[in-house]
Amino acid sequence: MLAILKILITLAIIVILLNRKVKMGNAMLTGAGVLWILSGFNLLQLQSAVLTTLNSPSTWEIVFALYFVMCLEYQLRNGGIVDGLMATARRMLRSERSLLALMPAFLGFLPSLGGAIFSAPLVESASKPYQLTAEAKTAINYWFRHIWEFTNPIFTGMLLASQLSSIPLSTLIANMAWLTALATIIGWLFFLSTLKKQQGTTAAADTTHDTGRGYYYVTLAAGPILVNFVLVVFFKLAASISMGLVVAAMVLILRQNLTDIRAMLAHALDRKLLWGIVAILFFQNILRQTGAIEDIAVLLNNLAISNAIVIGVIAFISGILTGTSQGFVAITFPFIAVLSPGDITLAMICFTLGTAGQMLSPAHLCLLVTLDYFKADFLKTLRPIACLEIVMIIAVYAVTTLH
Known part of the structure; x- marks a missing residue:
């Protein structure tokens, strides 16, 4: 019980700090x-955790x-590619209903904290032919932005989950791809399939780009993401090498000059984000060195509680409390590494429940900025999101049980 108490105190302090807007890395x-102090001030454990964090590939x-x-995000945004894609998609699809899903989904592929504010105006524009409430527009923008949580190889949460669980990134993506498909299907059925245009409304026409230029924007927008996906999933390249190759190729394609390259490299040096990642990995190593997780694992085994249930509950609560994928991954995935190393079933359950928690969290930045943009009610917006997350949770337990 002492091990659980130490973990609970540690997690409570982290959550309190995050809720007080303390940066992830510092929290x-x-x-x-705190955990190191509660575990006895062992200097050898501290030294080992520091060296492991710094020396680990x-x-x-x-x-x-x-x-x-972050370099790729800079290239797509500052190269006018995102704006060009939106104009092209509007003209080519000629379906505001498709745009309602496509625009937040595409911009959601770019890992940008609070990035929902970029797709919200596009959803507002595409929703004009329909009689949608502020809450419906908020939910659509919010849901479709996050359908990639389970498959995007450039998301912080996915990268961390792979590292902490010792499961190859390609294996994680291959086994969880169906969850992205399910999220897309149920989102479409729930939010968009029954939409009907109001009488007297027509879709806005766009004539600012010719067809050739439109294909150019589509290729430049989707190409880097698809190439990176293929390199990681099928060629098993490390994400850092894959992304480096993609960015280098985009430098040549966009013909970036030295000034622009320097600006891109400076923009990508997001010290808060990178420090946050290093701190999360250090926290994981402290958990291992102090033996806190092993103690909890022994206790859970003695209680004969299913790992799938325990991990799921911890992940869901962590997701609600932190409001970020890296938050719930940092807290829960070290348990997988100890309870059942390399267990893809536990990883799927953890990620699905954690994602459900963060989607319902009042601390989720994307939710907050979208609510503010549309002036929507918090609880009314989350009702349909909660229903869809229940479907996702039931599905993942059903599928993993069949395995």
Whole structure:
């Protein structure tokens, strides 16, 4: 019971700090310090955790992967590619209903904290032919932005989950791809399939780009993401190498000059994000060195509680409390590494329940900025989201049980 008490105190402090808007890195470092103190001030454990974090290839793999992700985001946004894609999609699809899903889904592929504010105006524009409430527009923008949580190889949560669970990123994606498909299908059925245009409304026409230029924007927008996906999933390249190759190719394609390249490299050096990742990995190593997780694992085994239930509950609560994928992954995936190393079933359950928690969290930045943009009611917006997350949770337990 002492091990559980130490973990609960540590997690409570982390959550309190995050809710007080303390940066993720500082909150996780504080939590690691508290756990180390509660575990007996062992200097050898502290030294080992520090050296393991700094010397581990996995630490630098994820740091460089995220750095190149930020480079790609800069290229797509500042190269006018996102704006060009939106105009092209509007003209080619000629379906505002499709745009309602496509625009937040595409922009959701780019890992940008609070990035829902970029797709919200596009959803507002595409929703004009329909009689949608502020809550419906908020839910549509919010849901379709996050359908990639289970498959995007450049998301912080996915990269961390792979590193902490010792499950290859390609294996995680291959086994969870069906969850993205399910999220897309139920989102379409629930939010969009029954929409009917109001009488007298027509879709806005766009004539600013010719067809050739439109294909150019589509290729430049989707190409880097698809190439990276193929390199990671099928060629088994490390995410850092894959993203580095993609960014280098985009430098040549976009003909970036030295000034622009320097600006991109400076923009990508997001110290808060990178520090947060290093602190999360350090927290994981402190958990291992102090033996806290092993103690809890022994206790759970003695209680004969299913790992799938325990991990799911912890992940869901962590998701609600932190409101971020990296938050619930940092807290729960170290348990998988100890309870059942390399267990893809537990990883799927953990990720699905954690994602459900963060989608319902009042601390989720994307939710907050979308609510503010549309002036929507918090509870009314989350009702349909909660229904869809229940479907996702039932599905993942059903599928893993069949396995």
